[in-house]
Amino acid sequence: MHIEQTIAELERVAAREVGRGSEALAAPAAGGLLAAARSLASATAPDAAVFTGFFIPGAEPPAAETDGPLGAVQIAAAVRLLGGRCRLVTDEPCAPVVEAAVAVAAPGLPVDVAPLRGYEEWAAALLPRYARLTHLIACERVGPGVDGRPRNMRGEDISAHTAPLDRLYASGSAFRIGIGDGGNELGMGRLPAELVGRVVAAGERIRCVVGADALLVGGTSNWAAAALVGALSLLRPEVPALRTLLEPTWSYDLLAAIVRAGAVDGVRRRATLSVDGLDWPAYAEPLALVAELVRAGR
Template sequence: MPSSPAVAEQISRLELVVQREAGRSIGPLAAAARGGLLAAAAAIAGDPASHVAFVTGCFVPRATPPACETDGPVGAALAAASLGLAGVPARLVTDSRCAAVVRAAAEEAGAAAEEAGAAAAFAGAAPPVHVGDEPGTLARELSAAGVTHVVFVERLGPGADGVVRNMHGDDVTAVTPPLHALAAAGPWVTTGIGDGGNEVGMGALAPRLVAATVAHGERIRCAVACDHLIVAGISNWGALALALAVGLLRGAAASVAAVLSPAAHDAVLTAAVGAGAVDGVLGEPSATVDGLAPAQQRQQLEALSACV
């Protein structure tokens, strides 16, 4: 979808905000992926039949207790719920280990969307959630639903050796069902959103760049590429920015932003933790994301809203 220079500039500002550092020194990765937010948003906004599936959920076996992390489900649920106000139906996809957290996030995000007037976009208030560990079955479900775009949010994928690794370089293949295969399982346009180099979509970046930028980069880099890549300081931010950018391109940014308020984010985060989610950095149940203090998180959300 063509965008006016003013809208393109707003989306460029959004991208710079989401690429702010959150502790991993991702600057070189962010610079290499710059422009990905506009490209991904334009692909969704410009398709009159757009229907988005957000694939999310990162299980953390090191956590106490082992559980799905807060980064990913919170942003994906809010983005899915808010896109209805831009005329884009959306749904969520996750695996069985992360299902309870993603469902809880979806329900709370749906409540925020309903309050903002987006409930008509769904059969109920919340975006539908597909759960499965076998990508072939999920691909058939998404095809039947009319999905045209698949967006991976903080979803880990395998390296060139087929092994999925976390940020510590640990092998987590056994607790990460191969939902990365959805990237090539249908005729949809794909977008990857990540913050560390080991997420689906990062295969678009040169191996040497990831190796030189993040700890254990030569081992953890996900080799799965997507049509578009959004690198963010925290993956949740990238998902929210994508929804806002689609809203900008469709003339519905204010409506979308109403669903993505700091209060709604806090409510969805609290619901996710109530369902068992953990902070992926702290490794424990906490209403935080990647160890970021709540005040810093709120400041970032306000900065995103200020762009639109």
């Protein structure tokens, strides 16, 4: 199978339907995985920031969800293996989970933590640095809807628990990659509003209006992140260490670590070894398929 065909298959695997319309949302975004991977793989010295962290205020106890930080760290680790630099970006409510993920899987990776109060001053201090970045990547990071407010899949306004990182994501001239699964994440503004409104429950209300240069749609955002790492591995076969990031055991160990740090399943709203209501066996199936496709595509 030609590499481009394999990457297209990775894109389809990542968009596996879990009951939220991901396959329909993925259709107009087709080709986004190849575009994103080519941009990163061809950069002489990629210098990226990955935005993540989706806070679940209704969880017991409230915390960041398991979808997002895992994929974000996976991407950041891949960028470093490519010889580039990377940092994660999140906000105070999500920081404990994101920092725990970094400590386990990417020690030394910088994490920029936005405050809920004093955000403007914090962002202004970072703008010169972010203006030099080659890539801005959002992995399951909620963004503003048509009314300017970030909302979860239940339509609940979570602006009181969410720093407006979309402003930093939309600044500068870096290549922007968006990764999401429900329509309310940064990058999803690239999709037709009518489609999100028709496919997603309360889609017109929760749809993020911030777009991206390349959009990856997953059944879970972590699956799309794994597909991106898989595509990078295919495009850069001289970096075999990328394949280690695709082994399901790598994801399992990181999932267990962030759950110990307080991460919750965003659907179940409690701390379990699951992602978006999927227990490990069901969640791991697409991860195993991505790894198999990459092995076979060499």
